[in-house]
Amino acid sequence: MSETDAQSPALPAPSEQNEPRMAAGRTALLLAIAALLIALAAAGMGGWSFWQGQQLQRQAQAQLAEQRQLQQEWQTARTESEQQLAATESDVRQRLEQLPSQEQLAEQRQLLQTLQGDQQHLAQSLTRLLGASREDWRLAEAEHLLRLAILRLSALQDVPSAIALVQVADDILRTQDDPLGFAARGEMIKALEALRALPQPDRSGLFLQLAALREQGERLLHQPPQFSQPAREAPQQASEERVWEYIWRKLSPYLRIELNAEQELRPLLAGQSLAQVRLALSLALEQAQWAALNGQPQVYGAALQQASDVLTGYFDTANPAARSLRQRLAELAEQPVSVDTPDLRPALQSLQAYLRQRQQARGEEQPATEEAP
Numbered sequence: 001m002s003e004t005d006a007q008s009p010a011l012p013a014p015s016e017q018n019e020p021r022m023a024a025g026r027t028a029l030l031l032a033i034a035a036l037l038i039a040l041a042a043a044g045m046g047g048w049s050f051w052q053g054q055q056l057q058r059q060a061q062a063q064l065a066e067q068r069q070l071q072q073e074w075q076t077a078r079t080e081s082e083q084q085l086a087a088t089e090s091d092v093r094q095r096l097e098q099l100p101s102q103e104q105l106a107e108q109r110q111l112l113q114t115l116q117g118d119q120q121h122l123a124q125s126l127t128r129l130l131g132a133s134r135e136d137w138r139l140a141e142a143e144h145l146l147r148l149a150i151l152r153l154s155a156l157q158d159v160p161s162a163i164a165l166v167q168v169a170d171d172i173l174r175t176q177d178d179p180l181g182f183a184a185r186g187e188m189i190k191a192l193e194a195l196r197a198l199p200q201p202d203r204s205g206l207f208l209q210l211a212a213l214r215e216q217g218e219r220l221l222h223q224p225p226q227f228s229q230p231a232r233e234a235p236q237q238a239s240e241e242r243v244w245e246y247i248w249r250k251l252s253p254y255l256r257i258e259l260n261a262e263q264e265l266r267p268l269l270a271g272q273s274l275a276q277v278r279l280a281l282s283l284a285l286e287q288a289q290w291a292a293l294n295g296q297p298q299v300y301g302a303a304l305q306q307a308s309d310v311l312t313g314y315f316d317t318a319n320p321a322a323r324s325l326r327q328r329l330a331e332l333a334e335q336p337v338s339v340d341t342p343d344l345r346p347a348l349q350s351l352q353a354y355l356r357q358r359q360q361a362r363g364e365e366q367p368a369t370e371e372a373p
Contacts (some may be wrong), residue, residue, distance in 0.1 A: 135176060139355055142169040146188075146348045153341040157295035159200050166192045166344070169351075180357050187350040194342040201336050206292040209332060214285045216325055217311075218278065281310045288332075295338040304333040 100108065149165035152158040170192060173185045284307035291300035308329050315322040 136358070138172050139176070139351075139358070142172040143348070143351055143355065145169040145172075146344060146351060150344045150348065153344065157338055157341060159195060159198050159339065159341070162341075162344075163192065163195045166195065166347075173351075178358075180361075181354045184347070184350040184354040187347040191342060191344045191347040198339050198341070199336065201295075201339065203292050203295070203337060206332065206335060206337065207289050209328075210285050210289045210292065213325060213328055213332075214282055216321075217281050217285070219321075277310060277314050281307055284310065292337050297336070297338045300337050301333055304329050308333075 145165045146169050149162040149169075152161045152165070166188060170185060170188050173181050173188065284303050288300055288303035288307070291297070291303060308326055311322055311326050311329075
């Protein structure tokens with residue numbers, strides 16, 4: 001190394017000279033980035049503010065449109081209300097015009113009072129004609145029940161129905177609790193006790209018993225017995241036998257030998273004769289049934305006697321079925337089909353007298369009530 005080189009001053013290194021420049025470049029870059037970020041943030045804030053303004057404007061427009069629609073609806077409802085109010089007012093005016101005036105009202109009130117007076121007078125007249133109260137109708141019903149009981153006794157001798165009818169009539173008088181009806185109720189109770197003391201024949205039972213005997217008679221009346229005979233032989237076989245035996249075989253079905261000659265003989269019934277006897281017996285028993293239901297003792301006895309005569313005249317007395325049927329007819333002939341009914345007319349006459357007394361008492365009270373006003 002030379003002396004010149006040793007005496008020259010020392011120069012700085014290149015890296016040391018570039019460091020300040022690099023630091024200044026970094027600072028400028030950071031500042032640019034920060035400025036860019038600030039600009040971006042300001043742009044974002046501006047965009048958000050613009051969007052918010054648009055949203056607020058749209059909401060304001062929607063509210064304004066809704067307010068306009070509500071205003072239109074209110075105007076429409078107001079118009080309709082005014083129209084309805086006008087129509088109602090016109091209707092009320094028309095009705096008020098149709099109402100009668102004070103003079104007409106006074107005339108109608110007077111007519112109504114006259115009509116009410118006529119109606120009361122008519123009601124009083126109707127009460128005098130038909131009876132004073134419901135008790136009169138009940139008493140008229142009791143009289144009708146007594147008449148119906150008398151009719152049932154006289155026509156059908158129906159004692160149970162007559163007892164029920166008189167009992168109902170007595171209950172009607174008992175509910176009246178009127179001292180004037182004491183005599184009428186006494187006669188009615190006498191008639192009721194007389195009816196209860198009567199024997200009550202079992203007409204329906206007799207009817208059914210006679211019906212059963214009719215069926216028994218139909219089973220009893222069979223066709224007469226036929227004699228059994230061997231099979232008929234051909235004419236060529238009969239020629240080989242004796243003539244008398246052949247004649248006997250021919251005549252034996254038409255002959256009947258009665259060993260007890262002292263007894264009365266009964267004819268053999270067959271065909272139409274048997275049907276006629278069966279019909280005669282059935283008609284006699286039907287007539288007895290009718291007489292039992294209607295309380296006709298003479299017809300009842302005559303019909304049973306006719307049926308017994310048919311059995312006696314056409315059927316053997318030794319037949320146990322016929323003898324049993326005849327015995328049952330004799331027992332039924334002793335059964336009563338009618339009773340001596342009491343006279344209910346005194347009870348009816350007493351009730352009618354009680355009704356006349358009530359009418360007379362009411363006739364005396366009516367003039368007093370008419371003079372009282």
